[in-house]
Each structure stands twice: as C-alpha cells, then as structure tokens.
Amino acid sequence: MEQFIVRLPKAELHLHIEGTLEPEMAFELAAKHGVALPYASVDAMRRAYQFSNLQAFLDIYYAGADLLRDEADFHALTAAYLRKAREQGVVHVEIFFDPQTHTQRGVPLGSVVGGIRRALLQAERDHGVSHRLILCFLRHLSAADAMRTLEQALAFREAISAVGLDSSEAAHPPGKFTAVFERARREGLLAVAHAGEEGPAQYIRDALDLLQVRRIDHGVRCEEDPELVLRLARERVPLTVCPLSNIKLRVFDRIEAHNLKRLLDLGLCVTVNSDDPAYFGGYLLENYLAVQRGLDLSQADLVLLARNSIEASFLPPAEQRRWLSAIDQAARAP
Numbered sequence: 001m002e003q004f005i006v007r008l009p010k011a012e013l014h015l016h017i018e019g020t021l022e023p024e025m026a027f028e029l030a031a032k033h034g035v036a037l038p039y040a041s042v043d044a045m046r047r048a049y050q051f052s053n054l055q056a057f058l059d060i061y062y063a064g065a066d067l068l069r070d071e072a073d074f075h076a077l078t079a080a081y082l083r084k085a086r087e088q089g090v091v092h093v094e095i096f097f098d099p100q101t102h103t104q105r106g107v108p109l110g111s112v113v114g115g116i117r118r119a120l121l122q123a124e125r126d127h128g129v130s131h132r133l134i135l136c137f138l139r140h141l142s143a144a145d146a147m148r149t150l151e152q153a154l155a156f157r158e159a160i161s162a163v164g165l166d167s168s169e170a171a172h173p174p175g176k177f178t179a180v181f182e183r184a185r186r187e188g189l190l191a192v193a194h195a196g197e198e199g200p201a202q203y204i205r206d207a208l209d210l211l212q213v214r215r216i217d218h219g220v221r222c223e224e225d226p227e228l229v230l231r232l233a234r235e236r237v238p239l240t241v242c243p244l245s246n247i248k249l250r251v252f253d254r255i256e257a258h259n260l261k262r263l264l265d266l267g268l269c270v271t272v273n274s275d276d277p278a279y280f281g282g283y284l285l286e287n288y289l290a291v292q293r294g295l296d297l298s299q300a301d302l303v304l305l306a307r308n309s310i311e312a313s314f315l316p317p318a319e320q321r322r323w324l325s326a327i328d329q330a331a332r333a334p
C-alpha cells in the first residue's frame with residue numbers, strides 16, 4: 001500500500017512551511033544564531049510535542065519560527081521540505097507562509113519570500129515539482145496589521161498566488177478580515193482560509209460568503225451543519241484535511257474516529273495534507289497511510305484523494321488533466 005501511495009502523483013495544498021522545522025534543523029539554526037533552546041536534545045524536543053489543543057501547539061510553533069532569521073534559513077527549510085515531498089510522490093505544492101511572524105521580529109519580508117521562492121524555483125527546475133505560494137494572515141492580530149502586511153507583500157506580487165488565514169481560530173471569525181480579503185482579490189490574488197478546525201461550522205460559511213475563498217483549510221466541523229455539508233458537496237468546495245494534525249491537536253480522539261471517509265462518501269472534494277509535519281509526526285505519505293489504515297480506505301479511495309488534490313489545486317486545467325491521467329495510469333500499473 002505504501003508503494004501504491006508513493007507512486008500516485010499527489011498535490012499538497014495545506015502545508016505551513018514554518019511547520020516543517022525539524023528539531024535537527026532547529027538545533028543547527030540555534031547554534032548558528034547563538035540561541036539557547038529550552039531542550040537538552042533533539043529527542044527531548046520531539047518528546048515535548050504533545051499538545052492539548054491548537055493554542056498549545058501554536059505557542060511552540062511560534063517559538064520555533066523565531067529561529068528562522070535570514071534568507072539562507074528560509075531557503076534551507078523549504079529545500080528540506082521539498083526533498084521529502086518529492087520522495088513521497090508529491091508533484092505540486094501550494095505552501096503557506098506567515099509573514100507577520102517574521103516581520104514582527106524585524107526579519108525583512110524580502111528574506112522570507114526570497115529564501116522560500118529560491119528553493120521552490122530550484123525544485124521546479126531540477127525535479128519538475130510545481131508550486132504556488134500562499135501568504136497567510138495571522139487571525140489573532142488586527143485587520144489593520146493584515147492590511148499593512150498585504151500592502152508590503154505587493155512588492156513581491158509575482159511570487160504570491162493567494163492569501164490565507166491561520167493561527168488561533170476561536171474568537172477570530174473570518175468576518176474580521178473581509179476588507180483585507182476584498183483588497184487581495186482586487187489585486188488578483190486567490191483566497192483560502194482555515195475554518196472549522198476548532199471554530200464552528202458558521203466560520204466555514206463566513207469564509208465562503210464574506211472572504212469568497214476557493215478552498216476551506218480543515219473544515220472538518222462542517223458536519224455540525226448538514227445544510228452546509230450539502231452545499232460543500234454541491235459546489236465542490238475543496239477541504240484541505242490534515243488527519244495527523246487533527247489527532248495531535250485533539251480535534252478527533254483517534255484516527256478511527258476521523259470523519260474524512262464519511263465526507264468523502266458524501267461527495268465532498270476532500271484532500272489529505274500534512275499541515276505542520278515536523279510537529280505532528282508525519283509528512284504527506286504518513287497522513288495517507290494513517291487514514292488508509294485507520295479508516296480502512298480502499299485503493300479507489302486513495303486514487304480519489306489524489307485526484308481531488310489535483311482538482312482542488314490552483315494549477316490551470318491543462319496541467320490538471322495531465323496529472324489526472326498520470327494518476328489513473330499509476331493506479332492501473334501492476
């Protein structure tokens with residue numbers, strides 16, 4: 001089954017590049033920048049990754065991101081992720097970055113975008129892995145701060161395809177960012193948003209109606225609103241589901257209790273993604289394997305998930321068709 005999944009061409013659509021910082025690289029960067037980490041070893045750091053909820057994770061995630069300080073750091077981080085993704089059969093990535101986490105600390109936006117983009121372009125040139133870059137606003141900060149960040153980012157407009165919304169969901173409804181997303185759309189940027197991870201189903205409706213997003217990141221709490229589930233299926237709104245993340249952050253108790261298979265069977269465009277793989281115990285392959293085993297998915301289900309990942313991507317139709325036939329071919333191979 002593992003080989004079958006690796007061979008399927010797949011897109012990853014929900015990946016925070018800051019969430020790919022492995023403890024080994026964290027120690028290297030700490031040494032480079034003369035920072036003392038509050039962990040005795042790489043193993044101790046990894047063992048500390050036990051989270052009771054989203055906020056408990058975010059506190060550790062932002063502390064880790066503080067180690068990323070110059071263009072070379074962002075390049076090394078992104079190159080390491082792309083190496084791993086390629087080994088697992090990922091052919092297209094749409095990755096998030098959180099500019100405010102870095103600009104707040106005085107890291108120039110050009111170093112962040114420059115380092116990430118240099119690695120993305122190298123992966124495209126050397127290995128044919130295509131990409132889109134998505135700028136996420138931190139929803140726990142103000143709309144004014146997001147608007148300033150958007151204006152700053154317009155200097156790098158050609159590198160950025162879409163805007164997103166992440167960080168602490170509870171008490172930060174999508175509607176807080178309506179004007180920012182409107183501005184982004186006027187600039188020709190596409191939109192996505194985290195909604196229905198810890199927040200209510202209403203936030204999914206708000207992300208669709210107020211922010212006019214093309215995809216919902218997570219969205220698993222849609223099930224609390226049966227009318228919304230019907231709408232998501234009817235409109236083929238993709239959900240970028242992150243199974244191992246949902247277990248680590250206690251959105252579901254166990255993988256066997258995850259609703260991915262139910263949503264897939266209801267005709268939703270469900271995709272599998274890794275979110276913050278360095279913190280949640282696995283990259284894309286491990287997420288596919290977890291749901292395959294935990295929910296007893298068939299090969300046909302896995303093919304559908306891979307097809308959905310391409311259909312939900314921002315690739316143009318001709319490229320999507322090319323990957324969809326490659327998936328069908330891989331699925332038929334002995």
Ligand code: ADE
Pocket residue numbers: 016019054061166167168169194197245275276
């Ligand atoms: N930032 C990084 N990972 C996140 C997640 N799963 N939810 C919200 N914000 C995030």
Ligand code: ZN
Pocket residue numbers: 014016166194217275
């Ligand atoms: Zn996320």
